[in-house]
Amino acid sequence: MKRPEIGRAGRAxxxxxxxLICTAAVAADGELxxxxxIPTADLAAQSxxxxxxxxxxxxxxxxxxxxxxxxxxxxxxxxxKTPLKVLAGPGKGEVRWYRWAGNGRVLISVIQTVxxxxxxxxxxxxxxxxxxxxxxxxxxRRDEGLEGDxxxxxxxxxxxxxxSLQKSVYDYPSVYRVDLATGKMAQVVGQRPDxxxxxxxxxxxxxxxIGFEMESWGMVxxxxxxxxxxxxxxxxxxxxxxxxxxxxxxxxxxxGYVLDNKETGRYALYHYNFATKQRGELVYRSETNDITDFxxxxxxxLRAVWFTxxxxxxxxxxxxxxTRQTEIDGAIKGNENWITSLSDDEKAMLVWTGASNDPGKFxxxxxxxxxxxxxxxxxxxxxPSELAPSRYVHYTARDGLEIPAxxxxxxxxxxxxxxxxxxxxGGPYYVRDKPDYDPEVQFLANRGYAVLQPNYRxxxxxxKAFYEKGEGQWGRSMQDDLxxxxxxxxxxxxxxxxxxxxxxxxxxxxxxxxGATRNPERYRCAASFxxxxxxxxxxxxxxxxxxxxxxxKDWRRIVQGGPNIDTKPLSPLYTIDRLKVPVLLMHGDDDxxxxxxxxxxxxxxxxxxxxxxxxxxxxxxxxxFSNSANLKAWLDRLDAFLAKYNPAD
Numbered sequence: 001m002k003r004p005e006i007g008r009a010g011r012a013x014x015x016x017x018x019x020l021i022c023t024a025a026v027a028a029d030g031e032l033x034x035x036x037x038i039p040t041a042d043l044a045a046q047s048x049x050x051x052x053x054x055x056x057x058x059x060x061x062x063x064x065x066x067x068x069x070x071x072x073x074x075x076x077x078x079x080x081k082t083p084l085k086v087l088a089g090p091g092k093g094e095v096r097w098y099r100w101a102g103n104g105r106v107l108i109s110v111i112q113t114v115x116x117x118x119x120x121x122x123x124x125x126x127x128x129x130x131x132x133x134x135x136x137x138x139x140x141r142r143d144e145g146l147e148g149d150x151x152x153x154x155x156x157x158x159x160x161x162x163x164s165l166q167k168s169v170y171d172y173p174s175v176y177r178v179d180l181a182t183g184k185m186a187q188v189v190g191q192r193p194d195x196x197x198x199x200x201x202x203x204x205x206x207x208x209x210i211g212f213e214m215e216s217w218g219m220v221x222x223x224x225x226x227x228x229x230x231x232x233x234x235x236x237x238x239x240x241x242x243x244x245x246x247x248x249x250x251x252x253x254x255x256g257y258v259l260d261n262k263e264t265g266r267y268a269l270y271h272y273n274f275a276t277k278q279r280g281e282l283v284y285r286s287e288t289n290d291i292t293d294f295x296x297x298x299x300x301x302l303r304a305v306w307f308t309x310x311x312x313x314x315x316x317x318x319x320x321x322x323t324r325q326t327e328i329d330g331a332i333k334g335n336e337n338w339i340t341s342l343s344d345d346e347k348a349m350l351v352w353t354g355a356s357n358d359p360g361k362f363x364x365x366x367x368x369x370x371x372x373x374x375x376x377x378x379x380x381x382x383x384p385s386e387l388a389p390s391r392y393v394h395y396t397a398r399d400g401l402e403i404p405a406x407x408x409x410x411x412x413x414x415x416x417x418x419x420x421x422x423x424x425x426g427g428p429y430y431v432r433d434k435p436d437y438d439p440e441v442q443f444l445a446n447r448g449y450a451v452l453q454p455n456y457r458x459x460x461x462x463x464k465a466f467y468e469k470g471e472g473q474w475g476r477s478m479q480d481d482l483x484x485x486x487x488x489x490x491x492x493x494x495x496x497x498x499x500x501x502x503x504x505x506x507x508x509x510x511x512x513x514x515g516a517t518r519n520p521e522r523y524r525c526a527a528s529f530x531x532x533x534x535x536x537x538x539x540x541x542x543x544x545x546x547x548x549x550x551x552x553k554d555w556r557r558i559v560q561g562g563p564n565i566d567t568k569p570l571s572p573l574y575t576i577d578r579l580k581v582p583v584l585l586m587h588g589d590d591d592x593x594x595x596x597x598x599x600x601x602x603x604x605x606x607x608x609x610x611x612x613x614x615x616x617x618x619x620x621x622x623x624x625f626s627n628s629a630n631l632k633a634w635l636d637r638l639d640a641f642l643a644k645y646n647p648a649d
Contacts (some may be wrong), residue, residue: 023528032413035386038446040639043439044625044632046102049076049084049376052362054341056156057103059350064095066627073098073108075131078348078364085127087136094592096124096149098524102158104131105180107139109149111592113541114597120541120595126163127350128180137183145169154202156344162188162206164198173198175206177550183184186345194218194231200255201249202298208247208274210443217243221274223254232277243464246293249274250300255301259291265464269305278347284315290461308461310335310392311435324349324367331372335360354378356408356435357387357442378437386411388445390435390453395488401457401469403481406433407442407489408451418450419499419648420489422482422515422523425453426506429470429558432459437473443635444503447527448648450495456481472561474535475514475570482515482523501646503638506594506623513583513602525645527584527638530594533602534574535559535567541595573602582612583639586634588621614641 021326056077065074065086073095093112093185094288099384101107108127108527113120125148126139133391140148145166152175153162160180164173175189177196188206189198195209205225211218218234240648245267249256252276259267259296262279267290267628271280286307295303303318316322321339324346328337341350354360359378366373390408397403409415421444433453442452455462456478458470482502488495502523504512509531516526534539539559560567568574583606587599603615616637618630625631 026559034410034448035446038382038386040443040555040632040635042379043443043446044629044635045379045381046625046631047376047378049074052341052350052375052377053098053100054343054348054350054364055100055103056344058343058345060103061350062098062100062106073106073129074104076301085131087134092126092590092592095278099154100158101128101154101161101180102156105129105132105158107151107154107161108136112175113592114146114593118598119537121146121599122541122592123147125153130185139163139180139183140165142169143168143187145173146169147173151197152198152206153202153204155204158189160204161473162200162204163559165584167191167351172196175200188225192220192229195220199249202296203251205251207249219274219277223251228510244272247272247274247583248294252305253300255280256294257294258388259294261290266462267292269294269302276584282420286313290463291621292461308432308434312338314338320346324365327367328353328365328372339365350375354437355384356390356406356437358384359437371468371496374640382442386446387442390441392435395485397457397477397481397484399480400476401466401481403450403454403456403485404459404462405454405485406435407451408445408453409494410445410448410450413448413496415450417496418494419448419646420495420497420501421449421485421642422449422500422502423453424456424482424502424504424508424511425459426504426508427459428456428474428478428511429458429467430460431507432461440503440635441564445637447639447642450489452485452487452489454481471558474510474561475518476560476561479511479515479518482511483519486522499524499644501525501645503527504531509594510535512571514570516581516583517572517575517579520578523581524581525584525641527641528599529586530588530591530636531585531599532594533598535571538594538598539567576605576609576611579606579611580640582645583614584637585615586618586622586637587616588618588630590620591623593623 023108048066050064052061061076065072065084073087076084092177093110096109096111098108100105106129109124111122111124114123123146127136128139148165150164151166153159161178162175163178164175166173172191174187174191177186177188178185193210196212197210198206199208200206201548208219208221216234216236220229221289222229232327243261245259247258254273256272258270258272260270260279263268268285269283269291289307291305291307295307302525304314304316306314316325328351335353335355337353339513340352341347347611349365351363351365352360361377363372364375369617388408388411390406393407394402394404425431432455441451458467458478486500489495500523502512502515509528512526512528513531585599585603587596589596606613621630
């Protein structure tokens, strides 16, 4: 029997009612009692070894390591009890990503800030690390362009890779075959003025290239390595052909798979013929959200698709993996259980299990033995019973758009007249909040605040129309969505609108500063970690700024709202005269994503204008928290700041 539909307003009221019922039930059980005030050291505690991935043979784990206040990479051998083998650090810069290249080598992407004209820009470079010798080697050309980590293919044995890069900043990208033992490079595909991104198949053959112009995109394609590329007709953005994302090819065939959004505006998985540029049958779609990724086996068959609705989901097509997922879910009930990495022979699987109120645990599952070995607990200082679960909610923005969000209410307190923290995510595009464990959310809830995390317009995964409503809306409608969430909670009496602050990091830091500047009557204070204060400066810094890998349009127009729009009226740095509430700033001085100067210039201007503010520098920190001490420092400063300007009690 089909469940009756509930309108937007009805769903919002139902969500609030469910929260009140839940709280009332707790009160009836005599448990309406706030938990202990969890020390920030416990909330900030990070596992020594995080973000793990299994080696191809399943005998080693590669991950980030946090030792002596510094972040790096390390190897852990599962077959013996030897200590972590720490890899040489990347020097100046931050590790952007890393992956195995066979069992004896690791590829590491490093991002760093470099001088660019009269200002700065972000640059990526690729490093190959040999486990047997402990030597790191730069991969690339000395005079290459800013992007140096676009790896198209990695040989399974770790012998070679395909790397796309510009010979210089003035060139279009070419593709090189790189010998990882020697670093020697041989060009396999030359540059073309109509290609900005190259794609290879699972046999290491460059099969296609895509180029983007102001109003359209085009593709060049070939079936085999011996053929010449031929150009397919260009397609205008937003026309009836839809937009393609994530191309994958069946080796030696014109067939493959793509994500396409033509039918519903949401990306779904389809068969695709690259020779004719014809989309085939629908393979899989979500009724509510974009498909975000998919995987193929070496046999060309589909293995899995991933998407996020109220939480991350996977749909396995591979029967073996579907069985393994069922086994794991049967053994660990009530949590999200994810196979995060597996060996090439699928005899070893890294499994994470956790929830929004549980940092989680890692296991290695070996199906042939029916055994799941515990690896480590992410944070053994916290108890899920003391932490607050996050709930998926929706509310209606002032223009009628439905905004999804996560609401976290403090444990042991009535859901009535609570102080509120609006916590917008970073990005802002190609990012969204999820119900993952977040130490900042749990800290705020533990201190007695309701926490609202809006997936404002432009957030990832909600389809083309939702995304496009965020174009040109930095500081405009995207900001309205945050304010409207506050009004929704106030209307139902859950929060006290006179006790609201706004807090965020990166773009969320911008939104916090701008919210307090634009609407000081709404917020009692604002706190920004690594936030943007000068929008124009940030756009200039990120020359390769990809607003979204899905909706490829002119990025300045998407952010600014047009090609010649002045960003100063939307920048906190140039509108300080409108600021009337206290501001907390913290920034790492080695941030390679949002330069430290974004906060330093703003803090200096605040001091000059006599505005109430606190500014703290994290020496050597990047765009995040590389160790527990720095996260604790942020929570401590935030704790004292909120207690002074927006106390929960």
